[in-house]
Amino acid sequence: MECMTLTGEEIDHIAELARLHLSSEDRERMVEQLSAILDHVARIQAADLSSVSETMHMGEEVNRWRRDEVLPSLSVDSALANAPDSDGHYFKVEAIQEEQS
Amino acid sequence: MMDNASMAQAPADVEYEVVIGLEVHAQLLTKSKMFCRCSASYIAAGPNENTCPVCLGMPGVLPVMNEEAIRDTVLTGIALECTIPEVSKFDRKNYFYADLPKGYQISQFDQPLTIDGTLRFMVDGREVSCGIERVHLEEDAGTLHHLGTGIHSSHASLVDFNRAGVPLMEIVGRPDLRTPKEAREYVSTLRKILMFIGVNDGNLEEGSMRCDANISLRPKGSTELGAKVEIKNMNSFRSIERALEHEIQRQTALLRRGETIPQETRGWIDPENRTVSQRSKEQAHDYRYFPDPDLPALSISRELVEELRKRLPELPAAMQSRFVTSYGISDYEAGVLTQERDEAATFEEIVKRGVDPVLAARWCIGDLAKLAKETKTAIADSGLGIEGAAELLKLLHDGTINGATAKALAEELYEAGGSPAALVAERGLGKVSDRSAVETMCQEAIAGNQKAVDDFRGGKEAALQSLVGAVMKASRGRADASLVREVLTKLLSS
Ligand SMILES: [Zn+2]
Numbered sequence: 001m002e003c004m005t006l007t008g009e010e011i012d013h014i015a016e017l018a019r020l021h022l023s024s025e026d027r028e029r030m031v032e033q034l035s036a037i038l039d040h041v042a043r044i045q046a047a048d049l050s051s052v053s054e055t056m057h058m059g060e061e062v063n064r065w066r067r068d069e070v071l072p073s074l075s076v077d078s079a080l081a082n083a084p085d086s087d088g089h090y091f092k093v094e095a096i097q098e099e100q101s
Numbered sequence: 102m103m104d105n106a107s108m109a110q111a112p113a114d115v116e117y118e119v120v121i122g123l124e125v126h127a128q129l130l131t132k133s134k135m136f137c138r139c140s141a142s143y144i145a146a147g148p149n150e151n152t153c154p155v156c157l158g159m160p161g162v163l164p165v166m167n168e169e170a171i172r173d174t175v176l177t178g179i180a181l182e183c184t185i186p187e188v189s190k191f192d193r194k195n196y197f198y199a200d201l202p203k204g205y206q207i208s209q210f211d212q213p214l215t216i217d218g219t220l221r222f223m224v225d226g227r228e229v230s231c232g233i234e235r236v237h238l239e240e241d242a243g244t245l246h247h248l249g250t251g252i253h254s255s256h257a258s259l260v261d262f263n264r265a266g267v268p269l270m271e272i273v274g275r276p277d278l279r280t281p282k283e284a285r286e287y288v289s290t291l292r293k294i295l296m297f298i299g300v301n302d303g304n305l306e307e308g309s310m311r312c313d314a315n316i317s318l319r320p321k322g323s324t325e326l327g328a329k330v331e332i333k334n335m336n337s338f339r340s341i342e343r344a345l346e347h348e349i350q351r352q353t354a355l356l357r358r359g360e361t362i363p364q365e366t367r368g369w370i371d372p373e374n375r376t377v378s379q380r381s382k383e384q385a386h387d388y389r390y391f392p393d394p395d396l397p398a399l400s401i402s403r404e405l406v407e408e409l410r411k412r413l414p415e416l417p418a419a420m421q422s423r424f425v426t427s428y429g430i431s432d433y434e435a436g437v438l439t440q441e442r443d444e445a446a447t448f449e450e451i452v453k454r455g456v457d458p459v460l461a462a463r464w465c466i467g468d469l470a471k472l473a474k475e476t477k478t479a480i481a482d483s484g485l486g487i488e489g490a491a492e493l494l495k496l497l498h499d500g501t502i503n504g505a506t507a508k509a510l511a512e513e514l515y516e517a518g519g520s521p522a523a524l525v526a527e528r529g530l531g532k533v534s535d536r537s538a539v540e541t542m543c544q545e546a547i548a549g550n551q552k553a554v555d556d557f558r559g560g561k562e563a564a565l566q567s568l569v570g571a572v573m574k575a576s577r578g579r580a581d582a583s584l585v586r587e588v589l590t591k592l593l594s595s
Pocket of ligand 1: 154266
């Protein structure tokens with residue numbers, strides 16, 4: 001069976017999307033571990049599943065929905081209780097820089 | 102995904118064809134949010150007053166779908182002639198941004214609620230038909246306020262999550278549009294339909310309806326798509342048209358200089374009349390969609406589809422042509438009257454009370470519409486009301502009062518309320534059509550306006566108008582203007 005090997009660049013891309021900083025050792029380890037996961041998935045994909053119907057969710061349940069009703073929300077104090085930073089009734093975050101030209 | 106088509110060596114005389122596809126986001130008018138029971142009315146609330154662990158993205162919470170939002174989206178699909186697949190599901194669209202508390206947006210990827218529709222509309226007397234790829238349901242993000250003078254110089258941003266989780270439909274149009282005007286009409290028609298079926302309030306300025314455009318240019322005759330540029334921040338019909346016109350000019354100039362158009366997102370800066378590139382980290386569009394394990398699949402029964410189909414009201418285009426045929430009003434008037442469902446209903450209610458439809462149409466889009474706008478009160482909710490408006494227009498139509506009196510009464514009663522007929526009787530506002538009374542008034546006008554009389558006798562026909570005006574003024578608008586004209590002409594030529 002063919003082995004899936006991720007490149008260092010692919011690991012960097014995934015890390016960037018996940019906002020993770022990886023040291024060079026982390027990066028090496030991730031190449032190995034994520035490649036192993038892909039290998040495993042490849043093995044599953046190779047199985048003959050023509051007789052198995054597609055499963056989107058583990059349960060059989062569908063349409064678990066509710067009526068359109070409003071219930072009280074949290075107090076602003078509770079909502080902000082776990083915020084790393086806040087300003088008045090707002091959550092406060094570092095400036096969002098969008099590169100523009 | 103299209104790659105950057107290399108059109109770098111285009112000769113300067115190549116004619117380009119414009120290809121435009123629009124994505125419209127429309128907030129649904131549900132009472133509660135999409136996956137929690139917080140209120141969806143985010144504008145009236147103070148910052149972060151409408152939040153809970155679900156819409157703040159706390160760990161361990163379970164989202165539960167709002168049935169009304171599902172129904173509204175299916176109804177929209179039906180109105181846009183879409184197919185409603187039997188199975189649908191929600192997926193997670195992963196990206197990081199401060200207005201998205203969970204780090205992913207619940208959206209729909211490969212199994213949206215509705216697919217393959219059509220939107221038809223008229224542009225310069227020609228029918229345009231634009232494909233609708235899909236209408237899917239997702240959740241809105243929070244709102245950011247940048248501290249400092251602008252997004253570039255700000256040092257911090259404030260986040261309000263009241264809007265996070267408000268149900269949002271995305272209507273993805275196919276790239277079937279060829280001009281900015283078609284794009285504008287597409288949005289205008291779509292807006293009307295959404296408002297008619299009661300799923301969205303159509304407010305582009307406040308962002309309850311938002312429009313993004315994908316635009317590319319390709320040499321005429323080519324079927325290959327050029328590099329796609331996405332334009333954002335167009336929050337009025339005018340800016341949609343202007344932003345696209347500007348973008349066509351910008352891209353044409355680049356292509357004619359032999360340059361390549363980079364695939365990118367650009368923001369429309371309305372006051373500066375230009376677009377600017379918005380390069381952000383997420384430009385890769387690597388959203389890593391996967392089915393949301395918290396949300397079981399949707400099974401849309403055919404019974405539900407039929408029930409909603411029956412509930413679909415008459416759509417604006419059908420109503421417009423019915424107004425033309427049944428009431429004998431112009432297509433333009435019918436178009437204005439069917440801008441909003443309530444206004445169209447008001448017109449029909451007035452006509453039902455025995456008012457001439459042509460007169461009713463003229464007033465509903467003219468003086469009464471003006472009063473509605475000034476007082477921010479719909480005709481039906483005004484003091485005058487539908488009954489009063491009908492009574493007033495009947496008095497005008499049968500000649501009891503003249504136009505000026507009708508206008509003055511409408512203004513007076515619009516907020517105060519009261520019966521126009523009672524007021525006309527009480528104040529003696531009826532039109533003065535009695536010949537001898539009009540003759541007396543005309544003689545007074547002649548005696549008091551010697552210059553106009555001399556001018557008229559000297560051959561200046563226009564001078565008659567100032568004499569008619571003098572009589573109308575003296576009678577406070579009550580004199581029958583055509584009779585005044587006739588009497589004055591007779592008196593002056595004798
Ligand atoms: Zn909530």
